[in-house]
Amino acid sequence: MIANLDMVVLQQIWWIICSVVGALFLFLTFVQGGQTLLWQVAKGEIERSLVINSLGRKWELTFTTLVLFGGALFAAFPKFYATSFGGAYWVWMLILFSFIIQAVSYEYRTKPANLLGEKVYELFLFINGSVGILLIGVAVGTFFTGSNFTLNSMNQVTWTNSLRGVEGAFSFFNLSLGIFLVLNARVLGSMYLVNNIDFTETPDLEVRLRKACLANFLYSLPFLLYVLVALLVIDGYGFDENGVVSMVSFKYLGNLLAMPAVLGMLLVGIILVVMGVLRTSLASGTNGIWFGGLGTVLVGLAIFFTAGFNNTAFYPSKVDLQSSLSIYNASSSHYTLTVMTYVAFLIPFVLGYVTYAWRQMDSRKIDMKDLADDKAY
Amino acid sequence: MSEIDLATVNWARAQFILTAMYHWIFVPLTLGLSFLCAFFESMYVRTGNEDWKRITKFWMTLFGINFAIGVATGIILEFQFGTNWSNYSWMVGDIFGAPLAIEGLLAFFLEATFFAVMFFGWDRTSKGFHLFATWMVAIGSNLSALWILVANGWMQYPLGMVFNPESARFEMQNFGEVLFAPIAIAKFTHTTSSSFVVGSLFVITISSYYLLRGRHVDMAKKSIIVASVFGLLASLFTAFTGDESAFNNGRFQPMKLAAYEGLFDGAKGAEIVALGVLNSGKRLGDGQEPFAFEVSIPHGLSVLAKREWNAFVPGIKDLVYGNEAEGIMPVAEKMKKGKAAIADLAAIQEAGKAGDEQAKAAALKRFRENQDYLGFGYLDTPEEVVPPVATTYYSFHGMVFLGSFFILLLMLYLYFSYKETLEDKTWLLVLGFFSFFMALTASELGWVVAEVGRQPWAIQDLMPVKVATTNIAAGHVKATFFMFFVLFAVLLLAEIKIMLRQIKIGPEGV
Numbered sequence: 112m113i114a115n116l117d118m119v120v121l122q123q124i125w126w127i128i129c130s131v132v133g134a135l136f137l138f139l140t141f142v143q144g145g146q147t148l149l150w151q152v153a154k155g156e157i158e159r160s161l162v163i164n165s166l167g168r169k170w171e172l173t174f175t176t177l178v179l180f181g182g183a184l185f186a187a188f189p190k191f192y193a194t195s196f197g198g199a200y201w202v203w204m205l206i207l208f209s210f211i212i213q214a215v216s217y218e219y220r221t222k223p224a225n226l227l228g229e230k231v232y233e234l235f236l237f238i239n240g241s242v243g244i245l246l247i248g249v250a251v252g253t254f255f256t257g258s259n260f261t262l263n264s265m266n267q268v269t270w271t272n273s274l275r276g277v278e279g280a281f282s283f284f285n286l287s288l289g290i291f292l293v294l295n296a297r298v299l300g301s302m303y304l305v306n307n308i309d310f311t312e313t314p315d316l317e318v319r320l321r322k323a324c325l326a327n328f329l330y331s332l333p334f335l336l337y338v339l340v341a342l343l344v345i346d347g348y349g350f351d352e353n354g355v356v357s358m359v360s361f362k363y364l365g366n367l368l369a370m371p372a373v374l375g376m377l378l379v380g381i382i383l384v385v386m387g388v389l390r391t392s393l394a395s396g397t398n399g400i401w402f403g404g405l406g407t408v409l410v411g412l413a414i415f416f417t418a419g420f421n422n423t424a425f426y427p428s429k430v431d432l433q434s435s436l437s438i439y440n441a442s443s444s445h446y447t448l449t450v451m452t453y454v455a456f457l458i459p460f461v462l463g464y465v466t467y468a469w470r471q472m473d474s475r476k477i478d479m480k481d482l483a484d485d486k487a488y
Numbered sequence: 489m490s491e492i493d494l495a496t497v498n499w500a501r502a503q504f505i506l507t508a509m510y511h512w513i514f515v516p517l518t519l520g521l522s523f524l525c526a527f528f529e530s531m532y533v534r535t536g537n538e539d540w541k542r543i544t545k546f547w548m549t550l551f552g553i554n555f556a557i558g559v560a561t562g563i564i565l566e567f568q569f570g571t572n573w574s575n576y577s578w579m580v581g582d583i584f585g586a587p588l589a590i591e592g593l594l595a596f597f598l599e600a601t602f603f604a605v606m607f608f609g610w611d612r613t614s615k616g617f618h619l620f621a622t623w624m625v626a627i628g629s630n631l632s633a634l635w636i637l638v639a640n641g642w643m644q645y646p647l648g649m650v651f652n653p654e655s656a657r658f659e660m661q662n663f664g665e666v667l668f669a670p671i672a673i674a675k676f677t678h679t680t681s682s683s684f685v686v687g688s689l690f691v692i693t694i695s696s697y698y699l700l701r702g703r704h705v706d707m708a709k710k711s712i713i714v715a716s717v718f719g720l721l722a723s724l725f726t727a728f729t730g731d732e733s734a735f736n737n738g739r740f741q742p743m744k745l746a747a748y749e750g751l752f753d754g755a756k757g758a759e760i761v762a763l764g765v766l767n768s769g770k771r772l773g774d775g776q777e778p779f780a781f782e783v784s785i786p787h788g789l790s791v792l793a794k795r796e797w798n799a800f801v802p803g804i805k806d807l808v809y810g811n812e813a814e815g816i817m818p819v820a821e822k823m824k825k826g827k828a829a830i831a832d833l834a835a836i837q838e839a840g841k842a843g844d845e846q847a848k849a850a851a852l853k854r855f856r857e858n859q860d861y862l863g864f865g866y867l868d869t870p871e872e873v874v875p876p877v878a879t880t881y882y883s884f885h886g887m888v889f890l891g892s893f894f895i896l897l898l899m900l901y902l903y904f905s906y907k908e909t910l911e912d913k914t915w916l917l918v919l920g921f922f923s924f925f926m927a928l929t930a931s932e933l934g935w936v937v938a939e940v941g942r943q944p945w946a947i948q949d950l951m952p953v954k955v956a957t958t959n960i961a962a963g964h965v966k967a968t969f970f971m972f973f974v975l976f977a978v979l980l981l982a983e984i985k986i987m988l989r990q991i992k993i994g995p996e997g998v
Contacts, residue, residue, distance in 0.1 A: 450660070
């Protein structure tokens with residue numbers, strides 16, 4: 112059945128799958144957002160423990176989603192994997208580093224004899240939530256602003272900037288996207304914590320979280336607006352029916368207009384995030400995270416679809432336009448995409464048990480009793 | 489092909505050795521201890537005895553400390569293929585990416601989801617669902633081993649693909665062949681069963697410590713019984729799958745076999761060296777004896793590698809310089825064919841650019857004749873195909889010696905446990921105390937055999953390591969090497985300190 116699909120259809124299916132995983136990751140960065148809020152909203156040992164234990168039940172999901180995002184891109188678009196990871200070396204290495212230090216911090220933070228002390232592990236979590244997410248935003252930003260590489264006839268990458276990817280952070284667009292993602296993660300983090308913690312004995316924590324939600328949303332607005340406006344007016348990397356890449360004015364505006372569904376996702380996504388913020392900060396609702404989360408997923412999808420569909424090079428090269436990668440020249444073979452599509456039928460099953468376990472675990476909110484448990488972080 | 493910078497190759501190699509071996513400190517323990525936790529908890533659920541619950545929770549605490557650092561070091565390995573080995577990632581990504589993605593989807597999510605239930609769900613979920621979660625963590629961890637070992641097995645014996653000269657990469661043709669390759673199955677079973685031994689000996693080491701100190705005696709004895717049954721079964725199975733792996737090497741990687749057996753000159757009815765010291769002055773083709781001292785079993789190697797009493801087992805010399813009688817082509821000739829394949833590859837692309845379909849078809853036809861030797865075209869000398877013999881040889885023999893020792897040790901533990909005199913056998917408990925460190929050593933040595941023994945190939949016969957790297961100045965890779973090195977040293981120290989403190993606190997504290 113799948114084997115009879117056109118190559119083009121398979122490539123588009125896989126761009127959608129990778130986009131879904133990437134967008135889910137952006138939602139799950141509420142963990143990273145919570146990590147950067149820790150020192151600001153949680154006063155005293157108990158409040159900090161509540162926040163850490165609440166996030167600590169979810170951090171692995173975020174981490175695993177990131178790993179799957181990498182794995183899916185490797186399997187479906189190996190030329191992107193080889194070009195970007197090998198080329199923009201330092202960006203990915205620094206992102207990697209920020210996740211390595213995260214992975215040990217929950218488990219080790221309050222264990223006796225942990226060598227570095229509680230504060231250092233909390234600092235690790237802060238670095239992961241700030242630098243890590245910022246750089247991911249910078250990397251995604253280069254989908255629109257382009258990078259400095261050429262590919263030879265063997266498809267081997269030569270990076271022409273000695274900063275190996277870090278130069279991407281000097282683009283105001285990329286940087287704004289990165290900062291927006293950091294702040295949005297904080298918005299989501301506060302929504303999640305409001306939803307997940309029982310505040311009976313720590314009412315001040317709840318007040319601070321609800322305040323932080325609104326404040327971070329307001330801080331994020333100028334960056335979001337800049338990214339959106341820039342996206343609508345900049346020239347983009349399009350290709351014609353022969354695959355020849357050229358600069359197209361108002362390319363991404365054109366993409367949104369050509370794909371009204373994507374435009375709809377972007378607008379509905381933003382509205383949902385705003386609703387989540389309002390429910391969390393101005394009302395006393397606890398379900399803002401579901402609005403904010405779904406909204407973030409929709410905005411994420413809109414970003415990835417705008418970058419990759421409608422004859423757009425999703426990983427463009429500034430220095431050699433014809434080296435730019437599109438979902439059509441960077442993908443795996445028809446056979447591999449077919450096999451992987453069969454595997455992808457298991458995604459709903461995975462989502463199903465993740466949701467089931469999540470509901471089981473969250474049926475009762477995190478409270479003081481959980482902190483007394485011997486396995487508490 | 490762009491210029492090869494050997495400094496980059498070597499730093500990338502060093503980084504891979506560092507990260508892989510460091511990651512492997514934690515992985516076998518995760519694979520083995522996860523099942524042991526599931527066994528302990530099953531005992532609790534069946535008997536309702538709170539002692540078993542305490543035992544489960546104690547080992548789970550140690551499991552969690554180890555698991556966290558295993559996750560942290562694992563992510564580096566996946567992304568390192570892209571960062572340090574981007575030529576490799578492009579050339580084989582069409583095949584190699586799939587198992588990695590499947591590993592993420594089917595294994596990591598099981599682990600990540602149920603890990604949270606296993607640790608924090610004691611009071612939040614039913615007894616049955618909690619036990620289910622613990623089993624899922626064990627199965628998920630071992631499933632992830634399956635997929636990564638399928639990927640590794642493919643590098644050792646590539647099949648199920650064809651080279652596409654236009655895109656300059658290998659493309660998958662048969663996923664079943666990749667997944668069910670004999671080498672992948674043997675690798676998976678050998679790696680997981682030996683990791684079960686490592687996990688069991690971890691439990692033995694700590695329990696023996698408690699018995700020697702006269703602390704937590706009941707819990708230690710209970711733990712030892714479960715661990716030694718599991719460990720013994722696993723170690724016997726490890727020996728069996730190890731034999732299968734050697735047989736696979738005989739068929740698919742004869743050079744690796746010759747290196748770890750120290751076999752320079754091939755022979756019919758070849759003997760196997762059970763115990764021996766290599767002659768360090770020995771060079772290929774110099775006529776010197778390969779061993780300074782040896783104890784051999786006649787026909788042993790022919791039986792091991794070929795399962796035939798008198799079969800010919802090729803030595804390093806035969807494999808490098810050829811052996812006409814046995815139908816082995818000299819490497820020099822393979823290099824000629826490989827260089828022709830590379831030249832035709834360029835010709836195909838040239839003709840394609842010029843739009844000369846006829847020339848392209850002719851070049852393609854020539855390329856197909858020589859494509860199996862592609863990797864040899866990148867070699868400078870025939871002797872380059874010989875892996876470091878001493879490292880491979882001693883690692884292999886050390887691994888086999890330790891593996892055999894564990895079988896004996898676990899039998900003794902089981903016997904004296906049954907006799908209820910284990911506590912008095914101080915000598916055995918002391919030996920048992922050191923067994924985990926020996927097991928970890930054996931496990932790492934196994935990877936040294938597997939990976940050093942297949943040098944110079946990233947993909948056997950098709951791609952040498954030196955053409956697999958990213959086009960990047962060595963300084964960058966060197967810098968990240970040291971960053972990892974320092975970070976690892978700090979995290980390892982933290983892990984050990986935390987672990988020791990928890991062991992000192994013991995099961996009463998959990």
